[in-house]
Amino acid sequence: MSAVEAGGVFRRARGRTLDAFPSEKEREWKGPFYFIQGADPQFGLMKAWSTGNCDSGGDEWGQEIRLTEQAVQAVNKLKPRPRFFVLCGDLIHAMPGTPWRKEQTADLQRVLARVDSDIPLVLVSGNHDLGNAPTPETVAEFQRTWGDDYFSFWVGGVLCLVLNSQFWYDASRCPALKQAQDQWLDQQLSIAGQRECQHAIVFQHIPLFLQSIDEDDDYFNLTKSVRREVADKLVRADRVHTVRASNSSMLLVTPPRQLPDPLKGPPRASLRFLHGGHTRGPWKEGSSTRSNNCLGWEMAWSCQQRGRVAEVTRRQWSSRGKTRARPVLQGRPPGVTAVFSGHYHRNAGGTYQNLDMVVSSAIGCQLGQDTHGLRVVVVTAEKIVHRYYSLDELSEKGIEDDLMGLMKEK
Numbered sequence: 012m013s014a015v016e017a018g019g020v021f022r023r024a025r026g027r028t029l030d031a032f033p034s035e036k037e038r039e040w041k042g043p044f045y046f047i048q049g050a051d052p053q054f055g056l057m058k059a060w061s062t063g064n065c066d067s068g069g070d071e072w073g074q075e076i077r078l079t080e081q082a083v084q085a086v087n088k089l090k091p092r093p094r095f096f097v098l099c100g101d102l103i104h105a106m107p108g109t110p111w112r113k114e115q116t117a118d119l120q121r122v123l124a125r126v127d128s129d130i131p132l133v134l135v136s137g138n139h140d141l142g143n144a145p146t147p148e149t150v151a152e153f154q155r156t157w158g159d160d161y162f163s164f165w166v167g168g169v170l171c172l173v174l175n176s177q178f179w180y181d182a183s184r185c186p187a188l189k190q191a192q193d194q195w196l197d198q199q200l201s202i203a204g205q206r207e208c209q210h211a212i213v214f215q216h217i218p219l220f221l222q223s224i225d226e227d228d229d230y231f232n233l234t235k236s237v238r239r240e241v242a243d244k245l246v247r248a249d250r251v252h253t254v255r256a257s258n259s260s261m262l263l264v265t266p267p268r269q270l271p272d273p274l275k276g277p278p279r280a281s282l283r284f285l286h287g288g289h290t291r292g293p294w295k296e297g298s299s300t301r302s303n304n305c306l307g308w309e310m311a312w313s314c315q316q317r318g319r320v321a322e323v324t325r326r327q328w329s330s331r332g333k334t335r336a337r338p339v340l341q342g343r344p345p346g347v348t349a350v351f352s353g354h355y356h357r358n359a360g361g362t363y364q365n366l367d368m369v370v371s372s373a374i375g376c377q378l379g380q381d382t383h384g385l386r387v388v389v390v391t392a393e394k395i396v397h398r399y400y401s402l403d404e405l406s407e408k409g410i411e412d413d414l415m416g417l418m419k420e421k
């Protein structure tokens with residue numbers, strides 16, 4: 012029986028979700044937590060890189076075994092426990108159909124089987140796992156070996172989306188699979204909006220971009236047109252925002268760019284009241300609450316302003332810009348707030364609107380000046396804070412006090 016079949020940490024994603032996190036228990040926000048992100052153990056690349064032939068499968072991977080063992084030991088030592096350990100692709104170096112693939116896979120599974128069973132592993136597919144131009148066969152092989160290539164799960168009120176970025180790189184040999192993921196992603200993003208998750212985050216192998224949404228195309232990013240389309244989809248400029256008044260709900264149907272100033276109130280026809288399961292409205296300025304069957308709006312209303320929920324009292328509402336106090340901004344930006352990736356073998360990243368594009372260096376081969384390492388990601392009610400640690404640093408010192416402090420915040 013292989014390590015995968017033996018179960019334990021290899022609770023493979025199935026049916027587009029991960030049973031380590033039952034969604035009925037995990038939908039509610041219960042307070043700050045953290046997880047560990049790693050990328051590119053890529054068993055075999057260090058040897059292939061040293062010989063100048065990265066197209067070969069890499070016929071030795073002893074160094075990567077030791078580094079990944081060190082990573083696993085460091086993760087197992089952490090207190091409190093991370094909620095999960097995600098590996099953002101390029102698990103091994105040998106491409107589908109090339110020598111050493113089976114051996115590299117078996118060795119990685121043996122090492123990962125030592126992750127403590129109470130720290131679920133989340134596995135993301137990379138170009139070396141699926142091939143640069145994946146086919147239905149290579150995707151099926153990944154699913155048999157590691158689990159679904161894309162799936163979602165809830166953890167502590169946060170919706171996590173694991174994506175197959177290879178479909179955005181080259182889907183010429185599997186167009187139907189790409190289309191299926193695109194449709195599934197649209198559904199997930201709409202679920203994220205309706206259920207008001209605390210945050211929505213994405214894990215994928217290839218970064219959308221390394222520093223900036225406008226940077227040139229490169230081996231290590233997605234092409235300009237694809238990245239813009241995906242990024243816009245993730246930040247969901249067209250999402251229907253659900254906001255709440257005190258005893259009713261409103262659906263704000265304007266895209267964020269056209270959101271009203273909370274001090275001036277919503278523009279006419281931009282709000283629909285949702286009450287008792289059906290929509291009312293459009294809201295008319297000056298109309299009574301009772302005629303709209305929404306009894307709470309006189310006391311308070313909220314509207315999403317630049318991705319934040321602004322509570323505005325009646326006085327602020329009626330004073331029309333003469334308000335003395337600014338509304339308190341709270342809540343989360345709309346859409347996905349962070350994308351975690353690998354592939355670059357260096358640390359990098361940038362922002363696009365409210366989206367934090369995080370590029371983490373490798374557990375295995377480094378192509379820049381970074382150390383072999385892992386990223387600690389702390390999720391609080393308000394924000395997602397992350398820091399990259401060398402494997403030595405993380406095993407010796409654990410997580411720094413300021414990150415631990417964030418987790419104690421209520």
Ligand SMILES: [Zn+2]
Pocket residue numbers: 101137138139216354355
């Ligand atoms: Zn890669």
